[in-house]
Amino acid sequence: QSALTQPASVSGSPGQSITISCTGTTSDVGSYNLVSWYQQHPGKAPKLIIHEDKYRPSGVSDRFSGSKSGNTASLTISSLQAEDEADYYCCSYTGSGVLFGAGTKLTVL
Amino acid sequence: EEQLVQSGAEVKKPGESLRISCKGSGYYFTSYWIGWVRQMPGKGLEWMGVIYPGDSDTRYSPSFQGQVTLSVDKSISTAYLQWNTLKASDTAIYYCVRTGHYWYFDVWGPGSLVTVSS
Numbered sequence: 108q109s110a111l112t113q114p115a116s117v118s119g120s121p122g123q124s125i126t127i128s129c130t131g132t133t134s135d136v137g138s139y140n141l142v143s144w145y146q147q148h149p150g151k152a153p154k155l156i157i158h159e160d161k162y163r164p165s166g167v168s169d170r171f172s173g174s175k176s177g178n179t180a181s182l183t184i185s186s187l188q189a190e191d192e193a194d195y196y197c198c199s200y201t202g203s204g205v206l207f208g209a210g211t212k213l214t215v216l
Numbered sequence: 217e218e219q220l221v222q223s224g225a226e227v228k229k230p231g232e233s234l235r236i237s238c239k240g241s242g243y244y245f246t247s248y249w250i251g252w253v254r255q256m257p258g259k260g261l262e263w264m265g266v267i268y269p270g271d272s273d274t275r276y277s278p279s280f281q282g283q284v285t286l287s288v289d290k291s292i293s294t295a296y297l298q299w300n301t302l303k304a305s306d307t308a309i310y311y312c313v314r315t316g317h318y319w320y321f322d323v324w325g326p327g328s329l330v331t332v333s334s
Contacts, residue, residue, distance in 0.1 A: 143319075152311055152327055153253075153321075154324070155324075158318065159318050196260060198321075204265070204266070204275055210261070
């Protein structure tokens with residue numbers, strides 16, 4: 108199984124909004140409402156920020172939002188802050204397990 | 217507080233065996249699957265497999281089937297990841313993760329660094 112497709116990098120200035128895409132297939136992203144997103148700062152364990160396509164866990168800023176259309180899920184971060192600079196990974200249920208995206212490095216300019 | 221505590225860093229030689237651990241606390245350990253995620257140096261996340269502490273039901277990623285063994289001792293709320301024959305390419309950080317019914321990972325362990333080098 109190949110990793111879900113994410114852009115290698117995105118960037119934005121403080122206050123702006125950015126969107127990270129995550130493209131899969133009809134066997135994973137397109138078949139289940141089970142895409143999750145994780146934020147990972149250098150040297151730290153990842154942190155869940157979106158589950159089941161669009162739901163935020165308690166304590167996660169409402170600047171983070173998730174959506175999906177067909178085989179592509181998206182993570183949008185609004186009002187960018189310096190602390191958002193991190194790696195972001197999407198993850199989708201496949202019917203027999205899960206598959207991660209290759210990750211996207213977000214740089215806050 | 218719900219948390220997963222992992223065993224410490226390991227340095228092993230190729231061909232050696234290893235078992236690392238992950239102890240859950242602050243929640244009903246037998247009510248959630250425990251998964252394992254690999255992160256090789258400078259690389260992304262890879263799902264390895266998952267085990268249900270209630271009955272030891274196990275699912276493996278095709279990429280890791282036959283390469284590792286997942287096990288659990290529910291009496292001490294601890295899950296294990298085991299290798300029988302380590303390779304240099306097993307060098308990575310291994311995270312254990314609490315896996316909910318809807319296949320997301322809401323609690324992460326701090327990671328166990330495994331270094332395999334001759």
